[in-house]
Amino acid sequence: MMQRVGLIIILAFVLVNVSYFRRLVKEHDNWTATGILILIFAAFAVISNLTGVEITPHNNLISSTWLTGLPATDSIANTRTLAITVSGLVGGPVVGTAVGLVAGIHRVIQGNGSDLFYIASSVIVGLLSGMIGRKYLDKNQYPGMAIAALIGLGMEAVQMAFIFIFSTPGFELVQLIFFPMMILNSAGTAIFMSVISAYIHQEEQLRAVQTHDVLELADRTLPFFSSGLSETNAQQAAVIIREYTNFDAIGITDASDVLAHVGPGSDHHIPEKEVMTDLSKRVIATGQMRIAHSKAEIGCPHPGCPLAAAVVIPLIVQGHVVGTLKMYFTNPKDLTPVEEQLATGLASIFSSQLALGMAEEQSKLVKDAEIKSLQAQVNPHFFFNAINTISALMRTDADKARTLLLQLSTYFRTNLQGARETEISLQQEREHVNAYLSLEQTRFPDKYTVGFDVETSENVLLPPFTIQVLVENAMRHAFGNRRHDNHVWVLVSETKTHIQVAVKDDGLGIDEGVLPQLGKQVVASANGSGTALENLNARLTGLYGQESRLHFDTSAAGTTVSLLIPRKERVQNESLNR
Template sequence: MIYLTILMAERVGLIIILAFLLVSVPLFRRLLFNQTISAKIQLTILFSIFAIMANMTGIEIDANNQLHNKIILTAISTNDSIVNARILGVSVAGIIGGPWVGSLVGLVAGVHRIIQGAPLQGWFYVPSSVLIGALSGFLYHDRKSYFKVMTPWHGFIVGILMESIQMLFILLFSPTGWALVKYIALPMILVNSLGTSIFLSIISMYLHQEEELRAMQTHSVLQLTNETLPYFRQGLNKSSAQQVVKIIKKYTNFDAVSITDRQRILAHIGAGDDHHIPGNRLETSLSSNVIKTGQIKIANNSKMIGCIDPNCPLEAAIVAPLRIGNEVIGTLKMYYTDQWHLTPVEIQLAIGLCEIFANQIALGEAEVQAQLVRDAKIKALQAQINPHFFFNAINTISAILRRDQEKARELLLQLSNYFRANLIGARETEITLGQERSQVDAYLELEQTRFPQKYNITFDQQVENDVYLPPFTIQVLVENALKHAFGARKDHNNVQITIKQLGARLAIQVADNGEGIAPELLPKLGKEPLTSSKGSGNALYNLNQRLIGLYDERSALQITSSNKGTKIKISLPYHTKEGADNESLNR
């Protein structure tokens, strides 16, 4: 019996070694917790091979309990039996894959055992193996949490139970019955139970290592995210991208990292930096394809990367789109100089980083818009207490009061309307054209009372007052024209305001016949803050950024100017209160 135990331990040891090699394969580890039918089938095939190998490496024992230690058992004599680790494979199959996997592996193992020899006497191996596989499956861990399997101790108990069931079938249905059981029961129960426990220990060990690896990766990604956030909150630009690629390179094993916008390389670090130069146009056809399709692309060779430099050392790449909403604004590219480094882990990392970075950029854009709204509110509040405007208006009303009390009363009402409109504009992102006109009319009446005959203001309004637009849109343009268009000219200062619908857009134009804008200032106006004692340059910049942020690039200010005057055009999405309500419902 001791000799039999040693021989059994050798056989089980071979199975354990195979298990140790098997769990080193990432594919098998992914199968362990995959609940798909395809994964179940693969597990069934895998453990069926284990069980068949256990049958074929078993120890033949004759009717006199004499051992025949053969290397491979393809067939045995009619009256002989086999001492093997078949039940170990069936039990573990059930524990890992569940009842169906365990039952199917038991069926395969039992049928193969019959094929080996004694079909009539060994029929009971089929139902016993199927029953053991099913019972093991019902006892397996419910796996509500990943990276958990049945503990080795529980596996040992299950191994004892399953092997005891097999001994019971042999006792009841085998021709040699009790004589065989009393000889093989203890070695088989002890060794196979220990084998089951060791098998589960190996799986648990590797899964814990993977859990630790993922925890380390998660920690690195969290650190990476924390360090990149301050830069991407500034938006996707050359400065932020150059800092981000350094951080990505620091926390990953990529040989090179690039970030681009839709046309140019913003940053590149690592291999290939001699020709992947920030500021250059996109160097690879792969990047252009990603921007065009919005789909992540994987390149396994330099030809697929499509770099224009024939000596480029980059041999494998992951190129993923950076999105804000449905718009691709650029790409994140990670390269290797050796193809074999590119694995599914790196691909998933790239996809995850793109999602994180896109959210960071979107967060930055949202913060910019929030700041613009705050700036607009501050400007409105400042206008309410602007001492120059306020005192000029009060002085004008005071002067009118001496000779025309009714006109003074009207101007006071207009001053009240002006400040009331400012308060409304400070609270809302959109107001009706009627509300905007109320503020503009109040402002113009006060200004025209101060400077009689200086300005000729005409309105050509071809839409209803219920159309929506951002607050201060027309007000800023009109105020800018009155303050800056005419210089010291005393008369013939014309301002034409046109509001009409063009298709699905609201077209607004403010045109003057003033002196025009200096050519060196025209490209900057509305696109960047300008230093000005009166603040008009910042007002146009603020308005332009709010229009783009609220709607789209088509809504940006369009400024043309010459020595005959200036025209500022705006094209906004056309919608009324009813349209806004429908839009809200659709969301």
């Protein structure tokens, strides 16, 4: 029996080393994943039946390699209950019950139709273990080793109760197998679950570390890529990228020339020279990522070039290839799908950083430079606070950290869009506000409640950041040191000709001495200067005239900031064309 348990544990090690199985375990609520988990654990249970130890009516033990059938008078000591219990703990009640049904039916068939009670007992074990497993799965975790051992002990006790009551030699059989079966199945369940938990936890920790490193890398390269593709910026960025990755060499080009090359091959991949490799030329021409696993595929004309594998990704800004990011290995075997995915992700981040820099540069050149400059601004304190929040979550909740990283990406994407357009749809503005709130409410949980009451089309147009500025202003200034029960309401309504936006709070009100200055000049305070309101007011009046300026209504019960702008709506095909 110890050998049989060992076989199941070996299978567990094999399974958790397969990334597809680990993905199935995390997607247990998906019906396709549930079906595949049932098939996998049902196979485990059948193998447990087939590798059992036969017990004759005289308590003689017959050990065979593959037990396909046995007389109706004989019994089996096996690890079926272990397989069923684990299936329930990993997959929940649906998986556990289904596996128990398959295992019980197979055991009855194996015994030539005898001992039908095994079907009922196996289903009950699968259902009970699945219900227990569901409680842990809802918390995104698995039971610890000691708890798993107790669960395995309890499930085997259920099986023993059925054998005692319904089996013909019930007392004698239970007396023979009780202690070894209880101990081995309990220990097997604990070891199996600890193997799965350890691997899943290790994978999550690794992802958290990788995400943290990518965030730190992005933070360090931001000043260089956002300043544009120059030789100096590219050289410093390449050094940082090589420091944070496993690649042997890093190259950066613009659309025609080498800007930087750090690592092997730097003797002939020289800045200010034209791009020489065929691989890079194809990427610039097509805008498609290319992967090379040999020197011939790289196409470097230099005879002694040590670079033997490469990933070359285009840097794309506003649909145009502005350069490439090239990552090289001297050993082709070092290039794995992990490095390919990393390179693709980094190129996307660097393209966004370049786009951010180009948007800022373009905003200075357009006719309404003052408005566009405001819309392109990114509060550095907000950015670093968000980065620090996400970094802290890496150690406690990697999934939440990844979600916030996506929200930060949404925030910057809408910032870039706001830098290009003087008006965006209400839907786009709400996405920007929601991204901001996700990050801020993670920093200050339960401090603010923000609600929306929208009585107009999501396609109506308004200046970028209008609602976001007012919501941020309320959250920062309205409540003083009050830590709970702080409410902000966003109200959007319409008439035939105008859209009215109001942001209301139940804060402490605005000091009467400050009120006349708000929206008109800088106002010194402990939490800011009022520049955002001044800039917003300037944008509104610049676009629509004095009738659209900000209005402030305040009392000890709270403040409402409102504005009125002409009603304009973006038609669907116009939105798509943009």
